[in-house]
Amino acid sequence: MTIVRVALPLPLPQVFDYAASDASAADIGRCVKVPFGRGERSGLIVALDAEAEVDLARLKTVHHIQRDVPPLPADWLELVAFVARYYHAPIGEVVALALPPGLRRADGVSGEDEDPLLEIAPAGHAALGAARRPSKALALLQALAQDLAPWRRSVIREREGGEAVGELLRRGWLGVAVDEAQRRGTTGALPVLTDEQDGAVRAILQTGEGFRTWLLQGVTGSGKTEVYLRLAEQMLSRGRQVLMLVPEIALTPQLERRVAQRFAAANVVSLHSGLADGARSRGFVQALSGHADIVLGTRLAVFAPLPRLGLILVDEEHDASYKQQEGVRYSARDVAVWRGRQRDVPVVLGSATPSLETWYHARAERYALQVLNQRAVAASMPTVRCIDVRRLKLDEGLSPGLKAAIEQRLARGEQSLVFLNRRGYAPVLSCPSCGWVSRCPHCSANLVVHLADRRLRCHHCGCDGGIPHACPSCGNQDIQPFGRGTQRIEARLAELFPQARVLRVDRDAARTRKQWESLLATIAEGGADILVGTQMMAKGHDFPKLTLVGVVGADASLHAADFRAPERLFQQLMQVGGRAGRGTLPGEVLIQTEYPAHPLYLHLARHDFDAFARMELQERRSAGFPPFTYQAMLRADAPALDDAVEFLRHARRLAEERAPEGLRIYDPVPMRMTRLARRERAQLLLEADQRGMLQGFLAGWVALLYCQRTARELRWQLDVDPLEV
Numbered sequence: 038m039t040i041v042r043v044a045l046p047l048p049l050p051q052v053f054d055y056a057a058s059d060a061s062a063a064d065i066g067r068c069v070k071v072p073f074g075r076g077e078r079s080g081l082i083v084a085l086d087a088e089a090e091v092d093l094a095r096l097k098t099v100h101h102i103q104r105d106v107p108p109l110p111a112d113w114l115e116l117v118a119f120v121a122r123y124y125h126a127p128i129g130e131v132v133a134l135a136l137p138p139g140l141r142r143a144d145g146v147s148g149e150d151e152d153p154l155l156e157i158a159p160a161g162h163a164a165l166g167a168a169r170r171p172s173k174a175l176a177l178l179q180a181l182a183q184d185l186a187p188w189r190r191s192v193i194r195e196r197e198g199g200e201a202v203g204e205l206l207r208r209g210w211l212g213v214a215v216d217e218a219q220r221r222g223t224t225g226a227l228p229v230l231t232d233e234q235d236g237a238v239r240a241i242l243q244t245g246e247g248f249r250t251w252l253l254q255g256v257t258g259s260g261k262t263e264v265y266l267r268l269a270e271q272m273l274s275r276g277r278q279v280l281m282l283v284p285e286i287a288l289t290p291q292l293e294r295r296v297a298q299r300f301a302a303a304n305v306v307s308l309h310s311g312l313a314d315g316a317r318s319r320g321f322v323q324a325l326s327g328h329a330d331i332v333l334g335t336r337l338a339v340f341a342p343l344p345r346l347g348l349i350l351v352d353e354e355h356d357a358s359y360k361q362q363e364g365v366r367y368s369a370r371d372v373a374v375w376r377g378r379q380r381d382v383p384v385v386l387g388s389a390t391p392s393l394e395t396w397y398h399a400r401a402e403r404y405a406l407q408v409l410n411q412r413a414v415a416a417s418m419p420t421v422r423c424i425d426v427r428r429l430k431l432d433e434g435l436s437p438g439l440k441a442a443i444e445q446r447l448a449r450g451e452q453s454l455v456f457l458n459r460r461g462y463a464p465v466l467s468c469p470s471c472g473w474v475s476r477c478p479h480c481s482a483n484l485v486v487h488l489a490d491r492r493l494r495c496h497h498c499g500c501d502g503g504i505p506h507a508c509p510s511c512g513n514q515d516i517q518p519f520g521r522g523t524q525r526i527e528a529r530l531a532e533l534f535p536q537a538r539v540l541r542v543d544r545d546a547a548r549t550r551k552q553w554e555s556l557l558a559t560i561a562e563g564g565a566d567i568l569v570g571t572q573m574m575a576k577g578h579d580f581p582k583l584t585l586v587g588v589v590g591a592d593a594s595l596h597a598a599d600f601r602a603p604e605r606l607f608q609q610l611m612q613v614g615g616r617a618g619r620g621t622l623p624g625e626v627l628i629q630t631e632y633p634a635h636p637l638y639l640h641l642a643r644h645d646f647d648a649f650a651r652m653e654l655q656e657r658r659s660a661g662f663p664p665f666t667y668q669a670m671l672r673a674d675a676p677a678l679d680d681a682v683e684f685l686r687h688a689r690r691l692a693e694e695r696a697p698e699g700l701r702i703y704d705p706v707p708m709r710m711t712r713l714a715r716r717e718r719a720q721l722l723l724e725a726d727q728r729g730m731l732q733g734f735l736a737g738w739v740a741l742l743y744c745q746r747t748a749r750e751l752r753w754q755l756d757v758d759p760l761e762v
């Protein structure tokens with residue numbers, strides 16, 4: 038009888054032994070269903086075992102081993118083991134996170150290519166030669182005949198008249214392409230690279246196929262994407278797979294389309310949490326079986342198994358969404374670098390505004406650096422100016438200067454964007470007579486006024502209710518929305534410029550991917566004159582007619598308590614400002630502020646990310662913050678704050694008993710936003726100057742924490758390299 042070790046998705050650090058009479062070493066890496074407690078669980082065989090850790094007689098038997106799909110390879114098991122080790126998370130939870138749910142449940146999954154590579158079949162050539170009655174199918178076939186075969190079915194569908202692709206297949210005019218090698222070429226005319234792009238591509242390719250981490254630091258609009266595509270093209274032509282990570286797939290449908298169009302014949306697989314279970318499993322299995330050529334996805338795609346992996350690209354590497362903020366708090370960017378080393382392939386981290394950690398590594402020459410200082414199309418960077426609002430009378434938050442600039446753009450038929458990173462109409466409703474404010478009953482936060490659908494809504498726990506007509510506390514009829522969100526700016530702009538088409542772009546306006554894509558299409562077609570947007574508008578977009586970006590309400594983040602707040606603000610402003618003037622028209626960025634002489638704004642006005650980074654890093658060095666120290670945060674939450682704090686105090690005592698010299702253990706404190714969804718939260722910070730020392734300590738300490746009895750309903754999690762402190 039064989040004993041298998043199974044990782045199960047449970048908040049327990051161990052793996053579990055089961056008997057499986059027919060299992061062999063070939064089953065390592067396969068999904069299984071096993072009895073657990075009174076029910077059944079899905080898990081993954083991570084090893085075989087010579088001896089069971091429990092009494093053989095008590096050993097339960099595996100119900101089912103999923104053998105329809107290839108087992109996950111050894112390097113993938115190493116990857117999840119690394120993540121479990123580094124983030125001190127149970128291996129079963131890492132497996133649960135890394136595997137698509139459908140696959141883990143060991144449902145049948147087919148890795149069959151649902152988007153086959155097609156070319157014109159002999160019957161199709163015959164049809165082209167014969168004198169036939171014109172039809173949609175024939176027209177499409179004729180168009181295809183003018184083009185370079187082969188094509189993915191999905192790519193044909195997107196062409197004019199592409200609906201007829203099914204008809205072409207039914208008639209046998211199109212068939213599955215035979216020559217696999219063809220699928221790796223590019224399609225369409227390629228733009229001529231700028232000198233800088235060309236230099237970057239050459240430098241990265243010249244160093245060969247081995248592991249090396251690159252920072253591609255290119256100003257907004259410098260054409261980093263084109264560099265990624267050229268690198269990908271090279272790897273595909275060598276028969277290798279490419280992993281491309283993007284911050285949020287909902288924000289990048291254009292990129293997805295661009296990759297698919299460029300490599301029309303390659304098998305481009307998307308992996309993100311927005312996919313239906315079946316599609317995600319299929320994509321994952323295609324990656325695993327080597328059928329996928331390019332895997333394009335959000336952070337979870339870093340776990341795609343890729344037997345032919347040749348290159349890892351991380352776009353907008355600074356983006357916070359690469360760090361998972363619940364459960365296993367991994368950083369996909371950091372895991373990508375580890376994977377590059379493990380698989381001995383290059384990793385390219387791209388950004389106009391790199392994270393200070395990455396920037397620092399590049400300056401210290403741990404990462405190789407490629408810089409793009411020029412925009413690809415536009416002649417120059419936008420001009421950036423501060424509007425000093427201290428003595429100005431603002432009109433619903435808008436200064437006369439900004440209004441005039443918008444007016445000018447309208448007259449010229451260009452687009453403007455007003456950026457305000459706060460959605461809703463107003464951040465709070467309040468009563469001027471008794472001081473009542475709309476607080477969330479479950480969180481330490483205010484309920485935000487949403488006038489568009491007349492609701493008060495908590496942006497943290499999601500609870501919502503109607504807007505009261507009078508103050509719930511004193512009955513005053515005259516309660517007022519206080520402060521400003523995107524809806525309020527939108528409303529005012531519509532009043533000020535009745536002839537303009539004002540479009541709001543935030544998470545309320547784009548709840549679904551469909552809505553989002555249609556908003557983007559409207560903007561691209563010139564169907565909007567003034568955009569009001571949150572940070573959704575900041576990333577990656579390229580609208581040639583957008584020439585003005587006005588920034589409202591940025592000062593609030595200047596004095597935030599988090600030491601990363603200035604970094605985030607600078608990145609956000611540089612990114613959003615970078616949307617202006619990307620085409621041939623010059624761009625302008627106007628920042629409304631009460632601190633026009635603040636160094637952050639000065640560096641921004643000069644587009645000098647490096648100067649900003651140097652300044653910030655100097656401060657971090659003297660304050661002892663990352664990247665000069667390494668941090669881990671233990672967080673606890675419970676219905677009562679005392680329980681959370683008490684647990685952390687206990688954890689602190691356990692830490693002190695075994696702390697190596699140089700480990701700094703801080704006092705447990707309530708989190709800044711203490712209450713969230715009826716739970717009170719507290720945190721305990723640990724810090725060390727060496728990563729190795731911190732890691733070594735954490736391993737023993739976390740093992741101990743798992744053995745502690747805790748108050749009922751208390752939950753705790755460890756966050757290694759936390760983004761928010």
Ligand SMILES: Nc1ncnc2c1ncn2[C@@H]1O[C@H](COP(=O)(O)OP(=O)(O)OP(=O)(O)O)[C@@H](O)[C@H]1O
Pocket residue numbers: 228229230231234255256257258259260261262263388389413414576577578579615619
């Ligand atoms: N070599 C080139 N020739 C002509 N156009 C180019 C070239 N490279 C890039 N472009 C175009 O320049 C524009 C900006 O490119 P891209 O969006 O890739 O920039 P980016 O560096 O990713 O910018 P951001 O960081 O702001 O997202 C795009 O419209 C792209 O098609």
Ligand SMILES: [Zn+2]
Pocket residue numbers: 477478479480482495496497498499500714
């Ligand atoms: Zn709430």
